[in-house]
Amino acid sequence: MRLGVALDLSSQEPVRPQVDRTVTMLARAERHGFDSAWVGESYHAASQPFHLPSALVILGHLAGRTSLALGSAVLLLRAYSPRKLAYEAALLDQLCGGKLTLGLGLGSPEVAQRVGLPASGPAGAAFDATLKLLRAAWSAEVAIPPPLQRGGPQILVGGKVPASARRAATLADGFYGATNYCDDLLFKQSTAYWSCRGGSGGVVATTRFCVVHEDAATARELAARHLKAATDYYTARGSWLGAGGPAELELPMVGTPDEIDTTIDRYARAGVTSVQLRVAPFGTPPEVARHTLDLVGRHVLPNWHGTTTSDATSPTTTAETTR
Template sequence: MTASPSMSPSMTLGLALDLGSEPAMGPVAAQLRRARPLLETAERAGFDSVWLGESFHARPEPFHLPSALLVLAHLAPLTTLGLGTGVLLVRAQDPDRLATEAALLDQLSEGRLVLGLGLGPPPLRGRFGGPDRAGGALLDTVLAGMRERWRDGGGAVPAPWRAGGPPVLVGGSGAAAVHRAVSAADGYYAATNYSDRVLARQASAYRDAGGTGTVAANRICVVDTDGDRARDHAAQHLGGLRDYYRSRGLWDVGRADGDPDPVLVGTPDEVLSRLRDHRRAGVSQIQVRVAPHPMPAEVARRTVALLGEHVLPRLGALPAGSREHDRSTS
């Protein structure tokens, strides 16, 4: 395992872009052009990175594209933000090609890449050059193989920009994912559909096991100075996203009766309160999905601007007596 950075005493925010193949969203190049003002707003607001998920669809879908590394390579010269995958689906990746292409993108971005990895659904086995193997052992093999290829003389040509390669986060909702994040990666990644309960459990388990790297989570987010207006935007524009996950049985993973919906919606103060809850559990980065189709662009930009103006400046060190403050200062 490469050395992991110490956990920051503050929480950072990243921007999770929603791109898709749904015809109503338009050509991919046009989607990326429309995303540029949002990227610029995120830079001005103090966000540190932009993230892309990955999906492989048999028919047009509204969320995520294949080949996230290819799209991030297009974004690299258009923004100064860090670049992240949230997440690449390992069952669809040839391991050697993945290590080589990640090293190349790390070069193209001059060391701005963070590689989030997950297994992906079983139907991806054997497709797109990916291994026809199942289970977490595949992810372990891929992680070890990438580390080997990224070492000096390990075979990746060109070698990564950073010695040892880009940081790697691994996802998963069980104990094995936490163990893998501590022992073989640089941090842990929680998906959009993980409940706050699962996120808190996984983040706490990672920290309790000695994990000192990034704990990142992806969250849908709508912020407005008028909380009711933010909730109206969410009700009007986020139903399709929830239905997309629910139709696949993937929404509210681990959620119990009475738990909040795993979204960040409301005033800056309301969202700040939720973010501080995540931070107390050990989460160090939240990637906000502010523009899932068909969220209006101006609503998404307003969310990012308000997060930068009213939330990020207050996501500094935790108050004395909180769980993560006590741990980070001990």
């Protein structure tokens, strides 16, 4: 199991001070043994508690300020020309020393309109074509400079329907479950992904809000107070998703270190190989985020170092090797 940090960068306050605070937090995460930093993106008509547009710009800035691996969680394809994306991702892979993972989602037609790109065409077919184009451009070194990683960065794709898991298994390197995917949906997609993958070589990653404290009640009180702006964003849009459709808010990564460790064990047994912790959403005091990182770093991460590689084999194999 690999543990990273997912960054919340809001459009409700100036960007540079947020990024500077983030770099300080990432230095702490790196000292504890977290392996990666992940940035999402959104294109809003008004300021929101997360995310910023153009995640590659933020990641390019972070590439010179942290040695952690970098990932997008997720980039919205409808905001990009596929050929331009091939060049930009290749360049970013060079900047971060060949440690880029490209998480991709389609995004809504509104995203395309906001950046002046056409939103027409069959979504699934367009997504598949883009994945093939990226691989071809990186493998044939059409993008100059080419990515540092041979064949290009790992690609993870998300989605809540069976076709998404199949796409992740056949055209990409792994599946990415968003924060708003409740556990039953995440596990359903993980099972479908591994089934399509034939049980070998792959990644199932997800992002989760995370508040940790020595006292369980205190952790939940802090989460209720400081995660509210971010969780209300999903709730107001009816965006919490379970395997059967709209669902209620879940916070499986809120609690004591022992509770977090138990949750990670459950995830590993369901085939999840990578979890990104959102420890500092908009409005979270820095000392709360630091305390979460410290507790996870001291009491949870040591239990998972070396338990899987970045290229796991199957839920069964992962579960058998994690503890």
